Amino acid sequence: MSRSIAWRLALAIALTCALVLSVIGVFLYRSLASELAFRDDQALLGRLEQMRALLNDSDSLEALQARPRLYQNMLGNQDSVLLVNRQDGGQVIAINPHQQSLPALQPIPRNRAPQRADIQTLDATVLLAGMAQGPAGETLSVTVGKRLNERELILARYRLNLYGAVGLGTLLAFCLGGFLLRRGLEPLRSLAHALRGINPRSLDQRMPVNNVPTELKEPIQALNAMLARLEDSFERLSQFSADLAHEIRTPLHNLLGSNSLALNQSRSPLEYQEVLASNIEEYERLNRMAENLMFMARAEHGQRPLHLQAINLRKVGDELCDYFDALAEDRDVRLGNSLSGTLTADLQLLQRALSNLLANAVRHAEPGSSVRLLRRDEADYCWIGVHNVGLTIEPQHVSKLFDRFYRVDPSRSEPGDSGGLGLAIVWSIMQLHGGQVQVNSDSSGTLFELGFAHLGEH
Structure with a gap:
């Protein structure tokens, strides 16, 4: 229950209500x-004025003493105090x-x-004293008071009611x-279901x-977007598994076929050497595939460190052109x-990326055309491009060109190609460079272009 959002929010609401009710209760109590x-206090002030008037209007103090019910009824309860004294200390009314x-x-x-400021509180009793004029101009002192028992009892009951109301309201x-x-x-439970x-x-x-x-709505939209990415990634992974099985199956079938033919009958040493040479080509093909897949796996997990340096692009371009001449x-x-x-980049990775692009450009270029290495600069990026003239790549293929084992025309695969991993490697290299x-x-x-963020190159 302590980890339940609903119960924690309910507890927070209850505590908030308890706080609000308590504040309201304190305000009402005060x-x-x-x-x-x-x-x-007003009653006490009025009582003093009434006693002053009564004493002043009386015929004699003896008459007041003879009729005590007059002022006892005026006082009205057992919590009232009334003292009337002469100047010599003699009591007239007590x-x-x-x-x-x-x-x-x-x-x-x-x-x-x-006034209210004249009232004093002593021993749970409010008292007020004042001078008065009695019959025949006699000077008297009057003390009126009231015990606070009734008030405290009312407040105690009110406090108890407030405690109950706050507790019940919180519950x-x-x-x-x-x-x-x-x-x-x-709706969340329905979503989970x-x-x-x-x-x-x-x-x-x-x-x-x-x-909903x-x-x-916003979390569900984000969840749907995540499901779309998962669907796309799962489809790519499934396609990658199928393509990998297909790419591996071809050299394995070639190896099995050549070895079976060689073992069916006796052959000369030269023929066995030709079979072994053919097998070596297939092994090299498998080895290149394994190395490329391992490189991409390391690149995607950031396990391939970058060795950044200032690269002379003219020199790199000349070396690549000589290699592919x-x-x-x-x-x-x-x-x-x-x-x-x-350009500031990793030299080996840049050479590898451009080599893959050049190899593709030469293979797909029209005879008699040119393949060019180009550079253009923007505010944030330096673009290194490889341009060739050949068949136009249809738009539906462009977004998949950098997928592993993807070929626009599978029938044009050649023994020396990258097995459909060349452009995928280029993409991984650029991801490493950001x-x-x-x-x-x-x-x-x-035109294939590689965009490198400017890091002080010129």
Whole structure:
């Protein structure tokens, strides 16, 4: 339960409600306490004024003493205190039901109306003292007071009710919040149920975006995009497995066929040597394939370190043209090098990438045409290109050219080619450099370009 989002959110809602209810409860409690205190203080002020008027209007103090019910009824309960004393300390009226000891208070002058600031609180009792004029102009001191027991009892009951209300409100918020959250998370459970039904055979399924909460639309769209990438990657992996099996099967069949023919009957040493030489070619083909696949695997996992250096592009282009000169002559193709300046890159990887592009360009170039090495610069990239004139690559093939074992025309594979891995290696090399590869093919020719980010080259 501690890891459940619904329960944790319900607990957070409950705690928030408890905090809000507590703040409201404290505010209401203090408002009630203030109102009760104001009411008691006003009653005490009025009581002093009433006693002043009663004493002033009385015929004699003896008459007041003879009729105590007059002021006892005015006081009204057992928590009230009333003391009237003469200047010599003699008591005229003494009402103190609880016989509590009262301190001597400084009475306010007779000619000044009492105020709340004159009231003092001592031993859970509010007291107010003032001077008054009795019959025949006699000066008297009046002390009125009230015990706070009733007020404290009211406040205690109110506090208890507040505690109960806050506790009950928190519990209700927790239960109701948990229930609503579980209802609100139902789309997530439906999504999880739908996802459990997806397997490698149903990667084409997508999660519905309509009729889902707005908050879930963006995650579901991202999930659908991830499923699309997984579907594409799975299809590529399946195709790669099939292509790999096909590419390996061809040399293995050649090896098995040649060896079976050699063993069917006795042959001369020269014929056996020819069989072994043919086998070596097939082994070399398998070896190149294995090395290329291992290189791409290491490149994709970043296990092939880069040895960056400033490279003289003119020199690299001349060396590559010299290397491919014999192949170009056989196909009646001319090689041209227009590279210049320097480039910061890994020399071996750059040579390998350009070699693969040049080999493809020469193989697919029209006889009598030219294959050129070009350079162009943009603000962020230096582009090294290989251009040839030949058959136009259809748009549906362009996005797959750098897939492993992909060939636009499988029938044109040759024993010395890369087995459909040449352009895939070029892509891996550019990924290691953090660069780009782009292809443009139209009636004017086909241009493969390698984009290297500028690192101070010129």
